Each structure stands twice: as structure tokens, then as C-alpha cells.
Amino acid sequence: MVENRPFLDFMTHLVLITGVIVVAFPVYVAFIASTHEPDAFVRGVMPLLPGDNLIESYSTMLKSGLDIGGTPPVWLMLGNSLVMALIVAFGKIFISILSAFAIVYFRFPFRILAFWIIFITLMLPVEVRIIPTYEVVANLGMLNSYAGLTLPLIASATATFLFRQFFMTVPDELMEASRMDGAGPMKFFRDILIPVSVTNISALFVIMFIYGWVQYLWPLLVTTEEGFYTIVMGIKRLMATADREPAWNLIMATVTLAMLPPVLVVLFMQRLFVKGLTETEK
């Protein structure tokens, strides 16, 4: 701080506290709604203080799901989301660290072409190529499978870029010394390059895990069997019944459970999260 201005300090804290409250408010209301019984919502306005139905709401959703909405138990959808997020995160890191290694540490014909083919994926998010990608996945027989859920999301130019940038900053001497000691490229990759990249890998992992978890449109298209529903898309099935008889407490219990894992990842791995975010996007 440059000078002492008590009034401005007061205003600063006021703005920040208001900001924190506004940001948290929708989630608070959703959580409160999940602690009430269904008939708490017929009386007019939504409740703002906790009810006593917390355990009931969550255990109903976790164990049996909502029958009329055709949703499976929430623990199953949470499991699917976890599997999907993990495959997407590991998969992206695995394929992009290998390709970045090839692009930086080898000189070979068509190197630039390969780089551009990878680069072009930046411009083709799933949302713009929904139908043709769906057709490819359907033709490969991968509807309702973890492969179909994850493979089309796995190719990532951003991760390749990040690793390429990072590898360029790794001292050349490391590679030269290891070569002089008789280590081949894969030994250098495994025993030197991977260990020095651990922080970058974990930062990227946090971001890609969240990316995989929040996917909505793609799981909605490729899964028709309840066994493969992810939690984020399962919410859509709950909403479909909401027009008839809004089981608000159950919907909001599911919403809370859908938010919890990635939010916890951000809160507990904040340093890695910030590093990952600022490096992948810039």
C-alpha cells in the first residue's frame, strides 16, 4: 500500500466481503434447499435457513436416485464423472507430453506438419463439431463407453504447447550429459525429463481434471444407458421431471454433490490450480 487511507481501506473490505457473499450466495441457497423436505417449497418463497432433512435428501439421491426422472443413484454418476475426469486428465497429459518430447528433442521430416495438425485442435471445440464427431464415435461402436466419453476430448493443443514451452527452458546440458553417460532418449525422458516436469504435470492435472468433470454436452450425446451417466449431465434428467413435480431438495442435493469434488480440488490445490490456469491459457 502506498499511503494510509482508512476510508478507502474500509471500502475495499466492504467491496470484497460483498463480492464473496454474492459469489457464494447461489450455492448457499442450493445447499439450504437440499436440507428441507419437499413440501417446504409450496409455501411461497424458498427457505433461507437450514431444515432438518439433510441426511434424508442426500441418502435418497446417493442410494437410489430419482425414479421418475430415470436417473441412477448419484454415487454411480459420481463414480462415472470421476472415471471420466481422471481418464481425460491422464490421457491429455500422457499424449501431449510424448508429442511435446518428440517435437522438442528430435529433428525429423514432417515435424512442422505434425505441430500444425495438433495446433488446429485449438480451433475445433467439441461444441462446433457435435454431429460429425458423434457419427464417428457411433461408427466406431463407442457410444455408451468410457472410450467414447473421453477420447474425443483428449487431444489437447494447449497441453502440448505448455510442455513444449517448458521443455525449451530445461537446460540443454541435462540432455547432453545424459547422452554422454550413454542414456538413450527414452531413458532420458523417464529418468530426467519427467522428474523435472512434476510441478507442471500436477498443475496441468488439476486444470484438466476440472475440464473433464464439468463436461456436459458431450456426455449428454454419447450416453443413453444410465450406467454411463455422469453427474453433471444427470442433472438434466432431474430437471426434466422438475416441470411436473419439482423435488427441489433432491435436485439441489444432486447439484451440491456435483459441485463438491472439483471445488474441493480448487480449494485444496489452489497453488497448483493458479499455476495451471495461468500457464495453460497464456
Added chain:
Amino acid sequence: MQTKRSTYQNRWLPYLLLAPQLIITLVFFIWPASQAVKSSVERTDPFGFKTTFIGLENYAQILADITYLNALGRTAVFSVSVTLLSMGIALLLAVCVNRVLRTSKFYTTLLVWPYAVAPVVAGVLWWFLFNPTIGLIPHLLDWFNINWNHRVSGTQAMILITIAAAWKQVSYNFLFFLAGLQSIPQPLIEAAAIDGAKPFKRFWSIVFPLLSPTTFFLIIININYVMFDTFGVIDATTKGGPNQATMTLVYKIYNDGVVGLNIGSSSAQSVMLMGIVLLLTFIQFRFVERRVNY
């Protein structure tokens, strides 16, 4: 493009290393995208027996279609309002966090977590708060004699999705603005203070101009976010309605292709959207990257 000073010589290993990523890119990106281009110049009869080449007719139809132009306009309005709202709030919060020294970590933690909330979940949260029968906000608005019903009013539906989409994006913009603010050399600010510039003056004549690379970068990222990632927000709240008032380009592709099964038109729309993304990426590289250096 650079490699290392010394590189490995190997005939087949680099291709093997590149293979997983290249195969996935070719199968799930390049091939579908080329299929989209192909079916955008074709018409398939309703039973899928016959496909005829019709040239640019799908494109001509789209550009003459009032609902498409409407969606284009809606997307522009939506993009601009979400970008302004979320970046404005994020900048205010970042400036405040940058001012407090001891508690900045604490506030940052409490402000960044919505990044991890799925867009569709953000949509559901605000849809609940704005629910015309039991929602808290329509109830409060009643005191001001404002009748809230986003199922009827297109403007209100647009306000709802703007708030939901902006709420989720504030955390992201906040982090980048904060990083930008922290990279501004402190002596600059101190010198201005000694010369008698008050905090607001210092902000507008020193801090804000120095933040311009961050601001430009965020504008591009935010427009990208609004164009693609807000699908979930719209699907959870308004589904493009009422009367197409919140129909964005991506939602229309989904609606025409997956729900309406008009593959030709939907593909042509996809191709046009790819063009728009290409243009945005080009602007980002040509225009923004050059300005990143202070």
C-alpha cells in the same frame, strides 16, 4: 520452429511418440471437421437414402434465414454483456484484493472456486434463485413492482443467462487481473503518489493502461467462453426460449442438428462457427500477442 541445441537421431521413435496424439486428432478432430464441411454442401433426403450435392445452398439458406441472423445478434449481445459484466466485477475485486496485503490470500481463495462449477450447474443455481413461483429474486423484485417471468419475457431470459454465465466467469477473470496487477512495478505507483496523484487518478492513468495486455487477452478468452461453454447455462435455464430470445449460435447448431435432425443446415452452421473461431484466434495472435510486452 526451434528444437534443442542437440537433438536425438532416430528414424522411427519420434513418429511413435507423436502417434497417440496424431491418431486421436485425425480421428476425432480433422475427420469430423472435414465431414462437417462435406455435409454442409449436401442435402440428405428425410429417409437417408440419397445424398445430393447442392453447393453453397445450405449457406445461402442460413444467411437468408431470419432465425439464424437473430441468433447471430443474440450471441453478440450475450457475448458483450457477459464479457463486460464479468470483467468489470473481476477487475474491481482484483484491485481490491491487490490493495489489502494481509488478507489477500484469504479473499482469493473465497473468490476463485466458482471456476470449478460446471456451466450447467451455474445455470441451475440461478434458475432456482430466479424461479418465478418460489424464487427469492422475483419475490424481492415484486416489492419494486417488477413482474419477473423469464419464461415469457425474452429480455428477462437474456438477463438470467447473462448473470449465470458471468457469475461463473468472474473467478477466471479475477485471477488474471490479479496476476496482471501484481506484475506492475510498485515504484511507478509510488512515484505517482509522491507527485500527488490520488488513488483513482493513479488507477486510471497508470494501472489501467498497463493492464491493457491482460484486458485484451481476457476479452478474447471471454468471447470464446460465451460462444461455446455457455451451452450448459442455456440448456439448464431457457433452452433458447422464449421465442428464440436466448438462442445462441452453438445452441442453434445443437437444436437444429440433434433435436431437429437438419444435418445439412447444422453442418453449414458448424462450418461458419469454425470460421468465426478461426478469426478470433487469428485476432488473438496478430493483435493481442504483439501488445503483450509493456
